[in-house]
Amino acid sequence: MLQGFNKACVEECSLLGAPASGGLRAQAYAQMGDWKAAKKAMEEPRVLQWTCEHVGMTFPMLVDLGARQSSGEIDVLNLMGGASIMQHVVVPEDMGPLRFESSKLERKELPGRGLGVVAKADIALGELLIAARPIELIRPGDPDWQYQADMAYLEEVLTRRLLHRCMDCDASCIEEVFSLFDGQGHGARWAPHAWRSDDFALPMPQGAASAELYARLRGVVKHNAHRWPGKHPSSSLPAPGLGLWLWPPMINHALESDGRPNCAHVFVGDVMLFRATAPIRAGEEVLDRYSTPLADHFEFTLHTLAAHGMRDPVYEATAASWQALQEGFHGAPPPQLPAEKKPLAETLAAIERKVTWSNGVHSVVLPEYEALRDRYKASKSDSLAPPEVRALNLLCVLGFKFEGRAAALEWRSELARRLGLARPMHFAQVKLWAELLERFEHLKGSLSSKEEKLLEEVDSDVSKCAAFWTLGRASMETSAGEWKQSFVDWARGSGYSYEWFSTVSLEEFAKQPSEL
Numbered sequence: 001m002l003q004g005f006n007k008a009c010v011e012e013c014s015l016l017g018a019p020a021s022g023g024l025r026a027q028a029y030a031q032m033g034d035w036k037a038a039k040k041a042m043e044e045p046r047v048l049q050w051t052c053e054h055v056g057m058t059f060p061m062l063v064d065l066g067a068r069q070s071s072g073e074i075d076v077l078n079l080m081g082g083a084s085i086m087q088h089v090v091v092p093e094d095m096g097p098l099r100f101e102s103s104k105l106e107r108k109e110l111p112g113r114g115l116g117v118v119a120k121a122d123i124a125l126g127e128l129l130i131a132a133r134p135i136e137l138i139r140p141g142d143p144d145w146q147y148q149a150d151m152a153y154l155e156e157v158l159t160r161r162l163l164h165r166c167m168d169c170d171a172s173c174i175e176e177v178f179s180l181f182d183g184q185g186h187g188a189r190w191a192p193h194a195w196r197s198d199d200f201a202l203p204m205p206q207g208a209a210s211a212e213l214y215a216r217l218r219g220v221v222k223h224n225a226h227r228w229p230g231k232h233p234s235s236s237l238p239a240p241g242l243g244l245w246l247w248p249p250m251i252n253h254a255l256e257s258d259g260r261p262n263c264a265h266v267f268v269g270d271v272m273l274f275r276a277t278a279p280i281r282a283g284e285e286v287l288d289r290y291s292t293p294l295a296d297h298f299e300f301t302l303h304t305l306a307a308h309g310m311r312d313p314v315y316e317a318t319a320a321s322w323q324a325l326q327e328g329f330h331g332a333p334p335p336q337l338p339a340e341k342k343p344l345a346e347t348l349a350a351i352e353r354k355v356t357w358s359n360g361v362h363s364v365v366l367p368e369y370e371a372l373r374d375r376y377k378a379s380k381s382d383s384l385a386p387p388e389v390r391a392l393n394l395l396c397v398l399g400f401k402f403e404g405r406a407a408a409l410e411w412r413s414e415l416a417r418r419l420g421l422a423r424p425m426h427f428a429q430v431k432l433w434a435e436l437l438e439r440f441e442h443l444k445g446s447l448s449s450k451e452e453k454l455l456e457e458v459d460s461d462v463s464k465c466a467a468f469w470t471l472g473r474a475s476m477e478t479s480a481g482e483w484k485q486s487f488v489d490w491a492r493g494s495g496y497s498y499e500w501f502s503t504v505s506l507e508e509f510a511k512q513p514s515e516l
């Protein structure tokens, strides 16, 4: 009974006498994630008492919390605190079912893209769009997870877990999973079995254990699963998990021709949160971007697109232009790129060749660093291409070597600024600012005047990120101490570490003061 609920079962429950009818419907709706309907059923005469006796004393409270959360009443800062306590593995269960999809969103058929999410009414910058716990999540350290397993392996494991749930007749899981795109054309969605009301006695879906069921599940996983930034429980080293959520993968990918994505997401423990990063007009499509803005090779993004069966001609042309420049293209720069990028591409390519040959940055000399620095500064723009990410990562290490820690702090801040322009409020940006703040806190008392100034910027950007992600606003009204601890602990502790700056020890870093 516990996992057999679906819409047909709700109809069956209605045939019973009160208050059992209301109580079972409340339970069924709760199982299906429809917390508002569950609450309505709970309000029928004598149902509250019936559920306390037959389901549990805490059930009415859970339904009440679920209903409030599904109306958007979600205290994000509190969730971040909860996730930090749980080592970012999960948001504690007693914090509620956390299932919210803004009533301003609808799923619509879109030419050439299958289904997508479209705004039904105007959405303001910062509005919460989605909060969701996973349907299924593979975490590092789980018995079926493997150290250094690649994505194909994790996809396989996730598929097998979903298959088991289908075979166990987890009706709501089956309905949710097969409402997602399975990669086999954008027509009507496939279902293992059309559920009927006479299926009330936990039906075994037709087609269960068939090769078709497995292949469809594999397709759903391939096209909809999200990488989850986990850590290995014993080593605490970053290690990816893989999960399937319901609403998050309904959002399509913003191609370059669509402009910047208008939403962004973060993981708070196992919960995915989406907010609008720009005002979205009624009728406009809500778009995320599936690739990371920190991709340091075009191939990463091209691979992500290919895995989804998509092409992005503008991105491909940009990639080809940069590659032509880096491979020593002579003559005018290819049309996709401004002329100032050419010297940067050439200097970067020369330094990278040297670093590869000599197996490290130790062979790079000061004039090379200066050339890269000046050429980067002369070529700044609002976008952030993979070679620019690589240039900024190199400048950070080389800046530390030649100019000291203040230069490294400045280059890392520059990466965060560029990220903010390219993909506002992306988690990578939040993470970089929070990590910078940690370095500054460790250096407190020994900061140069330049570093003090940079700290002000970092502090202000961390608070902007916090205001956005916790409240959906541009600034915090509460005093600094109230939010900082929870937000910064969450941002530092979750997600992956990134490049040299994340790994150099605080002590080694502090030993390289400079007068920059």
Ligand SMILES: C[S@@+](CC[C@H](N)C(=O)[O-])C[C@H]1O[C@@H](n2cnc3c(N)ncnc32)[C@H](O)[C@@H]1O
Pocket (backbone or CB within 6 Å): 112, 113, 114, 115, 116, 180, 181, 186, 223, 224, 249, 250, 251, 252, 253, 254, 255, 307, 308, 309, 310
């Ligand atoms: C996670 S699903 C997104 C929802 C999906 N469109 C649906 O019908 O349920 C990813 C798939 O949607 C399609 N898709 C997403 N963004 C697209 C875009 N910008 N252009 C074309 N197809 C897109 C691709 O087939 C991709 O594999």
